[in-house]
Amino acid sequence: MINQLSWKVGGQQGEGIESTGEIFCIALNRLGYYLYGYRHFSSRIKGGHTNNKIRVSTTQNRSISDDLDILIAFDQETIDVNYEELHDNGIIIADSKFKPVPPDTKAVLVSIPFTEIAADLGTSLMKNMVAIGSTCAVLGMNIDVFSGVVNEIFGRKGEEIVKKNMAAIEAGYEHMKEALAGDVGKMMLEEADGKKRMFMIGNDAIALGAIAGGCRFMAAYPITPASEIMEYLIKKLPPLGGTVIQTEDEIAAATMAIGANYGGVRAITASAGPGLSLKMEAIGLSGITETPLVIVDTQRGGPSTGLPTKQEQSDLMAMIYGTHGEIPKIVMAPSTVEEAFYDTAEAFNLAEEYQCPVIILSDLQLSLGKQTVEPLDYGRVEIRRGKLQQQGTLPVLEGNEYYKRYEVTEDGISPRVVPGMFNGIHHVTGVEHDESGKPSESAVNRKSQMDKRMRKIKKISFKTPVYKNTPHLEPDLLIIGFISTRGGIEEAFGRLEADGVKVNHAHIRLLHPFPADEMFPLVQSAKKVVVIENNATGQLANILKMNVGQINKINSILKYDGNPFLPHEIYAQCKELFTDGDV
Amino acid sequence: MATFKEFRNNVKPNWCPGCGDFSVQAAIQRAAANVGLVPDELAIVSGIGCSGRISGYIKSYGFHGIHGRCLPIAQGVKMANRELTVIASGGDGDGFAIGMGHTLHSIRRNIDITYIVMDNQIYGLTKGQTSPRSAAGFKTKSTPKGSIEQAVSPMELALSAGATFVAQSFSTDLKDLTAIIEAGIRHKGFSLINVFSPCVTYNKINTYDWFKENLTKLSTIEQYDPSDKQQAMQTIMEHDGLVTGIIYQDSNRQSYQELIPGYKEEGLSKADLNLSQEAFDQMAGEFM
Numbered sequence: 066m067i068n069q070l071s072w073k074v075g076g077q078q079g080e081g082i083e084s085t086g087e088i089f090c091i092a093l094n095r096l097g098y099y100l101y102g103y104r105h106f107s108s109r110i111k112g113g114h115t116n117n118k119i120r121v122s123t124t125q126n127r128s129i130s131d132d133l134d135i136l137i138a139f140d141q142e143t144i145d146v147n148y149e150e151l152h153d154n155g156i157i158i159a160d161s162k163f164k165p166v167p168p169d170t171k172a173v174l175v176s177i178p179f180t181e182i183a184a185d186l187g188t189s190l191m192k193n194m195v196a197i198g199s200t201c202a203v204l205g206m207n208i209d210v211f212s213g214v215v216n217e218i219f220g221r222k223g224e225e226i227v228k229k230n231m232a233a234i235e236a237g238y239e240h241m242k243e244a245l246a247g248d249v250g251k252m253m254l255e256e257a258d259g260k261k262r263m264f265m266i267g268n269d270a271i272a273l274g275a276i277a278g279g280c281r282f283m284a285a286y287p288i289t290p291a292s293e294i295m296e297y298l299i300k301k302l303p304p305l306g307g308t309v310i311q312t313e314d315e316i317a318a319a320t321m322a323i324g325a326n327y328g329g330v331r332a333i334t335a336s337a338g339p340g341l342s343l344k345m346e347a348i349g350l351s352g353i354t355e356t357p358l359v360i361v362d363t364q365r366g367g368p369s370t371g372l373p374t375k376q377e378q379s380d381l382m383a384m385i386y387g388t389h390g391e392i393p394k395i396v397m398a399p400s401t402v403e404e405a406f407y408d409t410a411e412a413f414n415l416a417e418e419y420q421c422p423v424i425i426l427s428d429l430q431l432s433l434g435k436q437t438v439e440p441l442d443y444g445r446v447e448i449r450r451g452k453l454q455q456q457g458t459l460p461v462l463e464g465n466e467y468y469k470r471y472e473v474t475e476d477g478i479s480p481r482v483v484p485g486m487f488n489g490i491h492h493v494t495g496v497e498h499d500e501s502g503k504p505s506e507s508a509v510n511r512k513s514q515m516d517k518r519m520r521k522i523k524k525i526s527f528k529t530p531v532y533k534n535t536p537h538l539e540p541d542l543l544i545i546g547f548i549s550t551r552g553g554i555e556e557a558f559g560r561l562e563a564d565g566v567k568v569n570h571a572h573i574r575l576l577h578p579f580p581a582d583e584m585f586p587l588v589q590s591a592k593k594v595v596v597i598e599n600n601a602t603g604q605l606a607n608i609l610k611m612n613v614g615q616i617n618k619i620n621s622i623l624k625y626d627g628n629p630f631l632p633h634e635i636y637a638q639c640k641e642l643f644t645d646g647d648v
Numbered sequence: 649m650a651t652f653k654e655f656r657n658n659v660k661p662n663w664c665p666g667c668g669d670f671s672v673q674a675a676i677q678r679a680a681a682n683v684g685l686v687p688d689e690l691a692i693v694s695g696i697g698c699s700g701r702i703s704g705y706i707k708s709y710g711f712h713g714i715h716g717r718c719l720p721i722a723q724g725v726k727m728a729n730r731e732l733t734v735i736a737s738g739g740d741g742d743g744f745a746i747g748m749g750h751t752l753h754s755i756r757r758n759i760d761i762t763y764i765v766m767d768n769q770i771y772g773l774t775k776g777q778t779s780p781r782s783a784a785g786f787k788t789k790s791t792p793k794g795s796i797e798q799a800v801s802p803m804e805l806a807l808s809a810g811a812t813f814v815a816q817s818f819s820t821d822l823k824d825l826t827a828i829i830e831a832g833i834r835h836k837g838f839s840l841i842n843v844f845s846p847c848v849t850y851n852k853i854n855t856y857d858w859f860k861e862n863l864t865k866l867s868t869i870e871q872y873d874p875s876d877k878q879q880a881m882q883t884i885m886e887h888d889g890l891v892t893g894i895i896y897q898d899s900n901r902q903s904y905q906e907l908i909p910g911y912k913e914e915g916l917s918k919a920d921l922n923l924s925q926e927a928f929d930q931m932a933g934e935f936m
Contacts, residue, residue, distance in 0.1 A: 095936070263935040273931060279921030282727055284720070301931060306912035306919050310727065313753035317720040320713065324693065324724020327711060328732070329917030332724065350714050438935075443928040448921045465658045465707070483917060484691040484709035484725065485732055492704050494712035495696075503659065503704065504712075 068123045068255045070204070071130040074196065075116030075147060076139030078107060084218075085137070085193035086117030087435075089200065091214045093121055094264040094437055097257030101552070102435040103129045103629065108289065108373045114142050123255050127401060127436065127552025131633040134252055135203060136172075137196045139179070144168055156252075158199050158241065160192065175199075175244045182236045191233040198237025205250020208234045263438040267431040267549075270402045270438070271361055272297035274409030275333050277446045280359070281307030282332040284321035286314055286340060289373050290429045291363040294335045315340040319347035319360070326357045327493065329453075329483030331413045335361035338380050339370065345388045348422050350495045352392025355471065355479070355518065357416035361409075361425045363432040364548075366627050375627030376429045378548060379600035381608070384424050385577045391515070393421040393477075393522040396577040400532060400551040402438045404574065405431065410446045411528075418451035419521050420481060426576065428599070430549035430629045452480045459488035467491045467501035473513055477520030522578050530575035531583045534558070540569040542639060543591035545584075547573045547605055549629065550597050556632035561639055568639075573605070581612040593642055594619045597635055601625040652681040655690075657707035662698075668819035668845030668856075669699050669766050675822055676706055676735065676764070679829035685733055693722035695738025695747065698773045699766035699845070702737050716747030719754045722761050729915035730905055733833055734761040740781040741771050744800050748780070751802075754838055755809040760903040762832040762839045765802070766819075768847035769854045776850035786853065803884045803895055806840050807877060812898040813839035814880070816891060818859055819846070824892065831894060837903040844892075859890075866893030875899075 074085045083104065090100045101120045107113035120130045133150040136143070138159040148157065148168035155172035159165035160179040167174040177199050183191035194215075201208050211234055219226045242249050265273075272294045275283070281302060285295040299309040307330070312318040318334045325332035336344065341362045351358040364380045366372025384396050395415050399405040409425055416423040459482065462468060470491035472479045479500075482489030492502035497514060499505040532551070542561070546554045551572050561568045571587050573580070588594050588609070596606035596619060603621040610616045622638045624630055655677035663669050680690055690708035694700045696715035703710030709732075713721045722736035743751050743765045754763065770788065771777040777790035781802075785794040806814045813835040817825040825843060832839035844859050864887050866872045872893075873879055880896040905911050912919060 261936055263932060265935045269935060276931070277923065277928065281916055281919055281921075282724075284724065303908060303910045305923075306910065306916055308727070308908050308911060310723075310757075312720065313749050316717060317750055317753070320717040321720040321724035321727070323713075324711070324721035324726075325728040326724075327721070328691075328725040328728025329915070330728035330919070331921065332728070346714055347717070354711075441932055443923070443925060443932075465656075467657075483729075485689060485729055485915065485917070487688045490687055490707060490709055492710045492712070494704065494710075495714055496712065502710075504701075 066253050066255050069126070070121045070135070070252060070254055071118065071133045072121065072135045072137070072200065073116055073118040073133055073147060074137040075114065075143030077111070078109060078113045078115040079111035080139055081190065081193045082115050082117055082139070085196060086119055088211065088214050088218065089197055090119055090264060090435065092211045094262060095213070096210060097259040097262070098123065098254070099125050099437040100264060100435070101126050101129065101437070103430065104433060106374050114146055116143060116147065121254065123257055125437070128556055128632055129629060131631050135200060137200065138165065139192070141165060148172065156203060158196065175241070177237065177240045177244065179237070182240065183233055186233050186236065187229050191230055194230050194233035195237035198234035199241035201234070202238045202241035202245060202249050203252050205253040208238050261440070263440060264435065265402060265438055266293065266433050266435045267402050267405045267427055268293035268363065268433065269297060270406040271335070271409045271425065271427065273441070274406040275413070276301055276305070277406070277443055278331065278410030278413040279448050280331045280333050280413055281305060282322070282325045282330050283309040284312050284318040284325070284332065284334050285309065286312055286318050286336065288337045288340050290365055290432045291335045291337050291340070291361060294361060315343035316347060319344035320350070323347060323351050323356050323358055327483065329485070333359045333361065335363065337363050337365045338367045341380060341383065341387070348394070349388035349390055349392055351422040352388065352394060352518070353495050354493050355420040356493070357420055358422040359412045359416050359425065360422060361427060364426065364428040372627045376629045377599050377625060377627065378428050379604065379625070380426070381576065381600070381604040384426055385608070391519070393419065393518050394577060395419065395421060395423040395522060395525060396426055397423065398426045398547045398574055398576050399431070400548055400572045400574060402431070402436055403441065406441050407445060408574070414447070414449040415525065417453060418449060418478070419525060420451065420478060421521060426548065428548045434549065452478055454480050454482045454486065454489065456486050459486060462488050462490065467503070469500045470502050471498060471500045471514060471517070473500060473517050477517045525578060527575045530573070530580035532572040532574055533570070533587070535569040535571065535587065537567045537569055538590060540567045540591045541593065542566055542642065543569045543571060543587055543594045544597060544639065545571050545573065545594065545605070545609065546597040547576065550599070553630040553632045553635050554597055557635035557639060560632070560636045564640070566643070576608065579608060579612045584609065585613045588613050588615050588618065595622055595639060595642060596620070597622045597630065599624050599629070649684055650681055650686045652677040655680050655687055655707050657705065659705055661705045662701065664849050666848040667698070668768065668843070668847070669702060671819040671822050671825065672764065672766055672843055672845055673702055673705050675825040675829055678826045679833060680708070682826065682830050683833050689731070690733050690735070691725050692735045692737060693718045693725060694736070695742035697739040697742055697771070699737065699739040700742065716742050716745070717750065718742065719747060719750040719763065723754060723757070723759045726759050726761050727905070727916065729917045730760070731915045735764060736761055737764040737766065740765060740767040740769065740779050744780045744802055752805065752809045755806055755811045755840060758812055758837045758901065758904050760837055760905060762829065762841065764829065765840070765842045766845040767842050768845050768851055770847050770851040772847045772850050801884070801889050802842050803889050804881065807881050807896060811840055811896065812837040812901050814896045815839070815894045816842045818844045818863055818892050820856060821892065828894060835897065835899070836906070837901060862890050864891050866891050866895065
């Protein structure tokens with residue numbers, strides 16, 4: 066019996082690799098297993114190697130695994146590209162159609178006529194189902210666990226299709242059973258707890274979080290890896306009275322979202338690096354006009370078109386400092402799918418309370434990695450609208466008096482009205498302006514309005530700016546990360562502790578304004594500090610150094626080849642920090 | 649009901665004396681009063697340039713955005729609250745150069761807003777460079793030997809992009825301009841109104857006299873039918889775009905918001921932001 070399993074299916078893009086993984090996962094998720102899936106894909110529709118690596122476990126995990134137990138191969142390339150991940154007891158189950166050549170590995174290669182079996186049953190499209198059936202034989206799992214999912218997916222195509230797909234699974238099982246001889250169930254998973262949990266990607270959680278947070282309008286332009294957010298919201302917003310507009314470009318998306326927020330509706334836009342570069346002027350407009358705006362950046366490999374389908378975390382500096390001039394801005398960085406949900410809902414509160422742009426910084430691994438999530442609690446979501454005034458409560462304006470929308474206040478936050486409110490007329494402009502919004506170039510006014518705006522985010526109220534797992538008062542090592550490196554760091558943490566290294570882990574969830582007060586003592590108390598990030602220049606490490614000093618203590622582990630960190634890479638590179646024998 | 653005086657805020661425009669934009673300002677104020685608006689229910693979104701300042705010179709909600717982007721901002725405002733009357737406005741550089749993409753896509757999207765372009769065939773605020781509306785051969789600081797690019801024809805573009813309301817006017821003709829803006833506001837869908845609004849400082853070619861000499865009123869063309877798209881296109885081409893009046897109107901096509909199933913009749917900004925636990929559970933359940 067094993068308590069976790071790593072399974073990968075690979076082939077040419079467009080062959081149904083995605084749906085094979087999907088069906089496998091949904092069924093296992095319903096049995097109560099924790100899943101974590103990561104897709105390797107290319108920026109094209111058909112062709113090109115793609116694979117879906119799935120980790121199944123009886124406990125929560127948030128990282129792809131280092132190695133591989135089962136590799137399902139629909140072509141030779143899948144074997145050639147992935148066999149090195151297989152451990153010695155691993156199995157390759159390959160479609161005999163392409164006459165698989167065994168790689169140089171101890172793992173066993175079993176050929177099953179996936180395509181042929183499927184074609185005999187009606188259509189070669191069902192080869193994926195045959196592969197799932199073969200997997201069941203290795204796991205010693207009853208194929209009935211797939212009947213529910215198969216019914217849901219193919220039910221509307223008729224009973225006949227459902228039956229054929231189940232027959233394909235069964236045939237795959239039987240063929241594999243024969244091939245394994247007495248070894249059926251050679252990788253039997255411990256039974257899971259059977260609890261109901263969600264199975265979703267980070268982008269699903271962001272979109273659902275937006276709805277829970279009161280968002281009713283989105284303007285966006287399609288881009289990888291952000292499009293799932295708009296695709297979800299266009300399905301769900303109309304019944305709530307709202308909608309999504311797919312705009313002509315990224316600039317229109319950002320400015321339309323600003324217009325909608327100014328109009329009084331909670332609105333969002335989402336994109337990836339190239340889109341964010343285009344939205345920068347609009348972000349400045351949101352800043353100086355103090356119009357709430359929630360923006361998602363699902364980071365991918367940059368610069369320019371870069372690596373559009375690969376993992377990277379290199380937009381950090383651009384998101385904190387991007388746009389010309391200086392504005393108040395909040396940059397959040399959820400590290401799990403659960404946090405992506407709660408943080409997105411909260412982003413709408415912060416945007417209205419502080420009347421400034423709020424950027425939710427995600428990355429490809431978090432946005433697209435599909436995983437098991439504990440049920441999300443809507444009861445934890447609250448709606449707070451800050452200093453938004455109510456219709457009918459505003460004092461009468463005399464003569465040509467304008468409402469003081471930019472009134473200088475102690476906390477820098479001014480009362481906010483939206484068009485249509487009586488006695489609220491004021492001017493809004495990206496030009497420097499006075500308290501009623503009228504353009505002003507006066508030096509005194511400029512300073513007072515700049516100070517007012519920047520004062521707003523001097524201290525913001527944010528529940529958990531740093532996720533901490535800090536068991537030691539004086540650790541040998543403090544590991545710092547952000548966004549999707551959380552799972553990899555957590556696994557490396559366990560291995561380092563097992564080796565006797567005292568480790569603390571801090572995952573930064575609020576990047577700007579930087580939680581220096583929380584981070585300083587953590588850095589101060591650690592012998593060594595290492596920042597793990599997917600970029601080439603150590604952007605998070607630099608932000609940390611700027612805010613907490615102690616420059617000589619802070620090391621970086623960087624990866625910028627387009628792939629997420631594997632736990633063993635973090636573990637091994639952390640160990641290297643101690644070669645001088647100080648632990 | 650408000651009078652046009654109630655749309656005045658006594659802010660002194662920084663336009664040059666004689667600028668065509670003064671009449672556009674007056675016409676918007678009159679049209680707003682004539683269609684029965686009150687200042688609190690009107691939002692004017694404007695671009696950047698001399699004309700972009702107009703949102704600050706009319707008493708109403710006003711949003712002076714960024715160069716070329718008044719249309720997406722204005723569409724966002726209307727999507728947030730369809731009970732508002734939303735006017736977008738800017739210059740020919742704003743609408744036909746940096747913001748051209750938004751102009752064409754706003755036309756085909758057909759959200760119910762009115763877009764008024766103050767077209768002076770030059771960049772005024774930056775002190776005299778060529779515009780996409782400048783005629784070939786037009787000499788400016790950026791085209792000292794004369795522009796070698798072709799001018800755009802916004803009326804032809806609008807018609808081919810599927811516009812439902814296309815009109816043109818001349819800023820001295822306050823009565824006609826007011827009537828056209830009123831018609832634009834009343835039109836259910838996107839209305840484009842291009843106004844020849846001469847720049848008295850930097851454009852010494854397309855002057856008030858030049859326009860008076862070259863413009864043809866559609867009302868003087870016998871049997872002109874603004875519902876006939878083919879005639880509209882032909883007339884524009886015959887007159888090199890120099891016509892005034894309502895060029896084309898399609899009153900049958902539904903606006904964007906009317907076509908969204910379930911889109912709220914009342915302003916979306918008034919929607920309840922809370923969900924029922926049941927509604928949330930149903931959405932969450934789809935991931936199980």
